[in-house]
Amino acid sequence: MLKKFIRRGAVLGSFALIISGVISCEKDFTDVNTSVIRNNEFTTNDTLLEVIITEKPVTSVRADGIQLGALGQYLLGSYNNPHYEKIEASIVSQLQISSAFKVVDREYGADTTVVTQIDTVYLKLPYQATLQTDGTYELDSIIGDTEKAFNLNIYQNTTFLNVLDPSDPSVFNQFQSDAIYQTLPTELNAISNFQYIPRAGDTMMVVSRKLNTGSIYDKDTIKLTNSLPFGRVPLKADLLKQILLDRYQTDDFASQEAFDDYFRGIVLEASEGTDPGSLISFSFNTGLIEYNPSIEVYYTNTVLVSGVAVDTIKKNDSFRLFGVRNSLYNMTTNNPTPAGNFQIQGTAGTHADIALFGPDTDGNGLPDQMEELRAKNWLINDAQLTFYVNQNIVGFDTIATPFRLFLYKNGESLGLPPALIKDALPETSAAFGGVLELTDEKKPDKYTFRITDYISDILSGATNYSPPLTLKVANPTDFPTTATDTIIDSYNWNPKGVMLLNHLLTNGDRRVQLKISYSEKTTN
Template identity: 25%
Template structure:
């Protein structure tokens, strides 16, 4: 998610972030810096090599946030994101006597911000996490899911958690109901849009339409009443006894997305806060819980919680496919293609043995060390730019020490925390992304002065810098002697990517990936 205030702030900081890159580099200790940032420090440009690696299909079940829609990135290609989720009864084992359904609707809120209220009390909102053309339409179909989403893997032998992958849509597509449940007006299915409008549900009293409920912007769909009458209200009581039984009986909903023409829009609905509300009329119960002859209005709520999977259907561009298939793990690539979802990452080696020996010999005190990545602005001219990248220990699948000790935070916008460690997009004067700088001072210092292992690093885009858990790769790959079996979850949940200049010698010096070390020497 982005914020205009932080965009302005990051632009202002860009000058400071990248000012130190405009010097000539010479031998160790010969370049003395006397600027406002690195007063009287020495600077050394160390060896760094980086190359592309495709992730392939990624584990995509029970993600903290999910995508829905179509996005056609001019660099990477088209992604169609669909979703399946279990349902859970808000209150299990309801007493049903002669229930007759009145209405049933689904509501999933979007990420939105309140803007204003007019004189009639109508609220205005702006949407966040909506990408592409916000006015674009998609074909949205909601079906009953008939494929059981397991919690544990029966084939693991040790009750390990079940893993489902981003390319396994056929599991659900081939095991779904045939009835489209959102079968109302076209705006709720064949011409669906992610609207920023406030939602009002009405009822009629004495011939007058009145507001029954008001919702913040979200997906609001009336669902097929006959289906839910049969599936829920007419269900055998044992099927609604508890949510374990219910998950087997009603296996959830499948949100299928199809593109309309060349229209594209993708959102990150807050599925974890979604619910289905079933309004019905039934016999009133007396104080002993027995039905009477009177009737009353009642409600059953189904929460969109339980196991879920986000599916990604990717149609990659030829340029992206070629770059990934022709990576140069020896000399490093000219361009680094970093894409979230089922996409790509960069594998990075820092410090040659010659660098390490030289810095140790000089007994330097490392004051600051940064990896600086420049955006290929021509390649990214018409593409959405990720706000942040995440650098991590590829071998041990964990954050770097610099990340762990960075306690900077932002309570209003938590995703902008850890800003000393960095990785935030800095902007050029034209308002487009200039590059990313990641501070790895302690990581480099531990290699030089504490004899820590110089592990390979991974670079990915991140949807949330605070999420450091990992998702499995369906097909692991090898980077040198390191077998890569996982990728950060925060990359899986990010729908976009960026193209960065790499470390290959063919890249112009002023654009090339750099590892610059600022240090002082003992007297």
């Protein structure tokens, strides 16, 4: 009987995106515009344009690392903030084997028997952590209540994880965050619904080494380099021996390809416990292999000659979580968004569309307000969109609040892919903005985007393409590396969320508006 594992939805290289310089709302004009103003041939003014915000839930995002080569961060755990969607994040991964895997390393005579005793088997999950001056670690990249546990179960996946698209092997495969996997019904973890709590003090563990009789003959202390803290989940020793060690000398371990067909990976299934727990970001691409998540198998070989023990050999095999990996985001809607607000949440949470120039009442394909502004022949000096945080809801929380948001063109209604705004291209991105700005009291306040080139091209008539702009939680994959890298992928492993004030007049000066500074020729 198969157990169906289904997760349906409604990534920042890590959570710790650094808050860079805040973009001011009152920057100087460019040199060319300043010279025009100095010649007194132009007058300079600014205007505020009303916009319309539409909150938009996200069904799923791409959650594999196949095309990227390696997806940096994977989320595990449960986070439930009542203002946003609850996230239960799970991980699917293949395992990496080694050609050196052998239970017994040498040949013995006919009078010699080797008995293998499993000492311990566990899932190792190294944390991202910062070493403090007192020699202790502080865990990074975690949101939620780290004192509360989430449920964790580990299953053997039976769905083949193919790198290439089965329907078209000439292209790479893709896995969404709401993909469906089949698993065997029996958990691999020794304790069902394992209560997982991340702890910075988990820097070592003791492995009891056992003889063939089951008696302990030695103990090993296991630490990672620099005593980095790591989580561990005990697994069923006898079951893992049967699935893995007992198959070493078979065709199932003849190659990585053969193994991937025999053992198709594991599913780390997280769910909410009795109380809301925490959500942890794990890195699968660290500099040291031992810092990568893995299944660790410790065992002892007792060598018997004519039934008498003459030697004990300690062994450890490591199965790194490697190959095709995918994140699963199970999103559950909580309380509705309060009137006058809209929420932005990463992963498969919530985006928002921003309509800038109102309706097209005459049906000529151009918004009426855009046509009116074009007729004015303004020279656009600066254009800014500012989104204000609902401080009554967010308060002083800078941990679960995104450090950066991202803005892009959404051509979905026209059948076009999501694309970068011109101002976000590498040569102009330094001033693009979107970084969280704080008040003097260190309270989250606002996000400001400068979209000067985008607005200038529209109002000058250089382009008529003006789809809604979409606001989302920023992900490292959003930012281009070249001028031709203009398509926005849906990857997002940043689970943070923020409540923002929308365009309604009841929000006063903190409502969303487009501020345009411009110059126009002086009339004699």
